[in-house]
Amino acid sequence: CDVPPRLPSAELKEQYHGIASFPFKSTVEYVCRPGYVRNINARSVLVCGLNNMWHGSKEFCTPKLCSYPGEPANGRLLLTGKFSFGSAVNFTCNTGYRLIGHSQIHCVVKDEVVTWDRDIPICEPIPCLPPPEIANGEHSGAGKELFEYGASVTYWCHTVRRGERPFSLVGDASIFCTTTDNLNGVWNKPAPECKVVNCEHPSVQNGRLLSGYRAEYGYRDTVLFDCNFRYTINGSDASTCKENGLWDPPLPLCQLSSCEDPPEVHNAVKAKLAGNLFPAGSVVTYECRKGHEFSPGENTRHIKCQPDFTWTEIPRACERIRCPNPDIRNGKPLHIWEHKDNYVYGDRLEITCNSGYTIKGHSKSVVLQCTSDGQWDPAVPECTQEPHCPKPDTAHGREVYKSKNDYTVGTQLRLACDLGYVLRGQEVTECQADESWAPPLPFCDKVCDPPPKIANGRHSGSGQEQFPYGTEVTYSCAEGLSLIGGDSIYCTSDDGVNLAWSGPAPECRVVRCPKPAVERGRMTPQRFTFPYGAAVRFSCDEGFVLRGDAESRCLADGAWHPPLPTCQPVRCPRPSGQEDLAIYSRKLWYEVNETLSFYCKRDGRHSANSEITCSANGTWMPTPTCKKRDTCEKILRNREAFQCGVPLTELKTLLEVQKLYLEIQKLEKEL
Template sequence: MKFPIKITLLLLWTVCAAQDCYDAPPRKPTEILTGTWAESVYREGTQATYKCRPGYRTLGSIILECMNGKWESVYPKRVCMRKPCGHPGDIQFGSFDLLEDTEFLFGSRVVYKCDEGYQLVSPVNFRVCEADGWSNDVPFCEVVKCSPVTAPENGKISTSSFDPEQEFTFGQVVQFECNPGFKLKGPREIHCSTGGDWNEKEPQCVEIFCEIPRIENGNILAVKPIYKENERLQYTCNAGFSHNERGDATCTKNGWTPVMSCREITCNPPYLVNGNIQPKKDKYRGSDEISYQCTKGFYPPLTGNKAKCTSEGWLPLPRCNLRPCDYPEIENGELYKPHWYSQEYYRRLFPESIGKVMYYHCNKNYVPAQGSTSSYWTQFSCTEEGWSPVPECFRECHLYSIENGHFWPKKGHYKEDEDITVQCNYGYSLPNNHNKITCTKQGWSTETKCKKIKTCTLRNYFDNGFFSESKTYYLINTAAKYQCKEGYATTDGKKEGFITCGQQGWLNQPKCIKICDIPQFENARYNGNKTFLNPNERLEYECLDGYEITRGQTIGVKVCDVDEWPRTLECYEKSCHLPILQRNLYPDPKQDKYKVGDVLTFRCLNGLKLVGPLSVQCYHFGWSPRIPTCEQEERRCAEVPKPVHGHVQTTNVSYSHGSSIEYDCDENFTMVGSKRVTCNQGNWTQLPKCIETYQLGKCAPKFFEDLQVNLYHNKLGNIVVNYSCNWNSEFKSTECTRGKWSPKPQCPKKESCAPPPQIPNAQEMSTIVNYEHGEKIVVFCKENYLLRGQEEIICKNGQWHSIPHCIEKQPCSKPPAIQYGAVKQVTSSEADDDNLESSTYKHNTILNYTCQEGFKMIGREEIICNMGKWSSPPQCIGIPCRKPPQIPNGAVLNELNTYEFGEGVTYKCHEGFNINGSAVITCIGGIWPNPPQCKDVRCTRPPQFNNADMIGISRRYYFPGDKVTYQCLPNFQSEGSAEVTCIGGSWKGDPRCRDNSCGYAPQIQNAEIISFTKSRYQPGDTVSYKCVRPLKMYGKPDVICINKTWSELPQCKEEVGKCGPPPPIDNGDILSFPLSEYAPESRVEYKCQKFYVLQGSQFVTCKNGFWTKEPTCLGMC
């Protein structure tokens, strides 16, 4: 039983270990299954063999074996890979692109394209790697050609060796130029493009002309509608606009040169020193006009105080000059003026500026201030103080003898205002009755001879007046002076008069009449205008406000010669008297009389409340408003107390505030104190006392009426009274002894003041002494403090009045800076350590200023610190400048004779010169800075360039912006711009003419030229070759001149010994496109595919019709 079991187990194991394949071997895209596979089951171990499909290859066999029921590869690394085709081949003047792949493998596709300027001539432009190699042939590229061109009418083609029928190849350039008087319409040059077309149309030569342009903000001054080359056209700009360069333009081939345009004229606000401009704007337009006013002492120019904005700036230039010299009015003389000036116009040229020199001469019998001169004209000049010397003409008088007398000094010639003393013979006198004659502007002051004397005799007295001179005799035409007594006047109201001696005696008589002089007025006014009043005339006057003649009277009347006539009529200041006040109402200040305007304030005593105004004021009509009162909230009083030895008749139980009752004493008793008591806010005022009459004796109680009193009997039985004055709460005591009060009771009229208060920041006033009414104390402040208020305080009615304040002296900050000046030194009224580096300066510090060189000071040179503020500082004003310096090849715009500080001038260079430096210089302190220079920016004759000629006629000078055009010589082509421009005195531009032609045709071994030969060939020219027999030409027979170089040359070689295509190698290929045949000694290079290594030489050479041994490509281990 054991044996069968073992056999069964062995069979089961055999069945489980062997697994057959139930499917045929799989089909693959790159491999072909060999043999027939029609069985349904294939035993394990069965092998299937594959071969590669066309275009694929592998090393060794590809075998699949049935293993464990599956077909597994016996050699997994063996696969069919795409077969390489080698290099597809390059093309001349072109390239190719490999599409999709990175190597030349089966199925790869390359597409060819030609270089720029070449075109494909083959029917297809691609090759595909097929199983047996590359499809199609390698395509060819030939140069692109353009059609011939023709020269334009009125022009020519400037390209050298031009043939009208020739074709042009890609890149060739044709240049055009026009005959004189014509210009190109279209491009100056065209070139053959990649598409075989010219990049632009051929140009035309049109006649050069310019149409009349439209100028914005301007007008053309045209005389015809069309202008030809080199003709000029003028134009103008509208008001407020100006041309940019010049007012004309020239017609050129490029149009109007320069470009005609009108720019708006604008001006910045002018710089004006010592003046103000109206209206003020940030920007002014052309033709805008301004007016300006100069500060005191400065004047506008002769052209007036208005200026207009122009293209040259402000004209005339606004300026205010220090011109202290007005037109000199020369009496009896003549001021020199140019004969072409009218007198009216010449006067308008004044005032003149400092430094101006002028001339004058005097009329006949007149000499200049410095006396006679040898020159007809006398010179004088304008200074800061005016004309110096002052142009004046003085009279020159002549006298050699005098009739009926003699004189001295004897000089013959006498100057104006010069006197001579004359002594006439007895009985003779000068016509003026004096003994001196003066040379005046009109000649001698009186006739120069002594005449017979006629006189009048003077009376010694007349009514109400007297003669004030002691002479007895008066000459004819002389006057005697008389005066009226006090209270009298002449008939014309004067205190003195004159009578005149005539040919027949006195011409009038003295007369004094009674008058009343208008008196002086104090605090009053008189509305009339008379200086005196006649008898019975009334004088009415009135008092000024706040004044009166007597109480309430403000108008007064006086009658001349009736009332007593005073020298002065006076009105007295009105006043107010202290009003009647309630008992508890206290006034401040308290005095008997008050002036109009004084204010009286009030307060209530004993805790009462003020009802009404706090203060009243004294007016000319009295106090206003009404006087206030002192009141208290009403409290009723209880039943009145009954006095001892006295009685009261009343039945009321209570009494209202203010109610009063009266007491009476019993018989034989006398009342001391007020018999009336009053209810005052719930309390009765002090009750009187009833004292036996015999005890009072002669001590009268009248003094104590209305006083606060307390009575009692001392040990001796005498009455003692304690009393208090109204204004003092302190009680005093007096005793009735033998009918007299001892001490005598009294209340002082005025109270003394306590020691004075200590005023803050004042010197100590410590004292314990009281001061009487009216006494004064002088107050002194501490150092660095100032007294504000009265220097004295005064004691009035127990109070100190007029108390001042001591305020600290405030320091000043740094002094104000002034333009063109600085602080010179520091002085002070106080000893301190101030210096220029201080940040603060003490009160009363004085600083002095100084001006920079070239500047003068206006105002006080010192400032003072006063309670924190500086006084006004001076100003430093620049000294004016004379004419600015001249510069070669330039000029000053709107030049003047003098210029104020800060005023500038503008230089402008002549045409062909540029300004070097700032065009504006400014007058600073009487000195001009160095002016700019005018640099010559003209260009001399244009430069010469190789292989080029200048178009037009050369000039000696060219101005900036001028251009010169060149043209290349035949066989040369322009590179870049053909123009040079004059810029800054030199020519800018570098025209170049490139030689694009080729030299002699190249020599090819074993070949000869079959075309016409030349020494030079233009671009596009061709040379044709043929080989010497029996050699064969390899390459193209024609070579082309392209951009100065020849295209690739052909070769002439023996036809024997040629090789066919190079042999293919596995896993490798050649790097160049394979040809159908190769010339002897030709070389081809090989390259292996990826993962393969080249073994042997990478080059093979064609020798005697056979290739040398090719290399192999081995797989890497």
């Protein structure tokens, strides 16, 4: 084999140096170079084998490892593998920081020890120069010397004296420190300017301002426009005053986009209008009103909006349709003023026949109407000779009016009856074309005398002059009086010839209500009877309470309203328990003057009374209470014993009892 291969991690031992050829199956041994360490899992020997090639693993030396170098503050370490001999580590800084030193270090051998070839870099904030000053303004960083990455300042303009035009801040009010190369800081935008900006007053012909109106317009003032009716905006409807004193976008134009309202045409209507805007090409149709036309046979016209927004024409007025002159044989117009040379739609003509003639199918006259189709409605009638009706029978009556001397068709007749008789049927009748009277002729019938009157009352027939068979009248009394007898009578006949009332009239008498009685109660005022409308007030005896209305009134029917009240016994509810109070109670309700006993639950507490009583007003009296005895009270009782001259022997006994009581209390507290 030739000379063994040169390895980066190991070298031949000295004993093999200078040998140019090695026999088959001969071996060579390697030692690790500086920076590498022996791999115990692999032999450091190569063997000369077949084909003149060296055989064996060449991974018998592995790189040594450097220690963890650490990370710079505000930065980080970039590594793709281990910290092995010969490897490199890169560093980078966080956003806003720049790297001072070398961005890369290597793992090397120094004095036979693997270590890093240099110190790690540091990351310091990227600085910016102070922000530029502006004329007529200042910024929020005044007096500050250091501006690091991310720092921002805000500019504002100086105020001016009254009457002077104010300064406008042109540009962004705030700028901030940034970087483009991660080394040096720069401000993200140029500083704004403070200058007087004045835009001319915005006006748009055929338009108006919707919002933003001011006396003067300065930088960034915005206005909003709208066009007048029938005008369309060309351009932007909003514009803003820019730093150059011009409006941007430019002020819009309002251009005509519709014809005016189509003209009114007399006796015509505009059909199918789809709004009140008429762009070029819009067509409007006129239709003549009923009974009218533009010309014979033409009742519609069309006009069109032209590109110059004018109408093609203004139609002439619609004229009324004509009807032919009526040819009336043996007849004439009833009213001379209705006669014309020409008749048009809507004209009215009343036709009547000459004497001795009548209109077939009609009574006296017929009214013709000129219709929308140019014809008479009804058709022009024909006058024929007039028939007669029979003379009416006027037994017990007479004719009081007759429109004609004879009884020809159309004759109107009015009849009236003699005294004591009433007309059955219609009083006015007319002779018809079929020679009959319509309505049918009436006849005169007998009547009853007026119904009798009653004192303090009236009947429903007041003001009526005649009372024919079957007429019924109803009686009623004045307020406060009652009707005695039947309330109605009617006109009848017992013999079929003479008429009379069915019975006598009733009477009206004064209404009286009985004395109301309320058990266990009183009333005011005290009487035996009460006239209509009288009011009575009620109250209950002690221990009773009123149920119902306290006042009732006498009605026209002799009854009391509202209904009389009742007096119910007063009762007290079972008293509710208290924390320190025990009450002996076995019922839910107690009558007046019933008593209950109670006692205080805790020692050292007492009550002035041990009984409570149900009072007449439904409450317990006195209110049960428990209160705590205090030492002062006991001392006062002892002082009273001295002042009252109690014998010393009795006083001594009293004091000993008090002492014993106090000792018992002390023991209870200690336990």
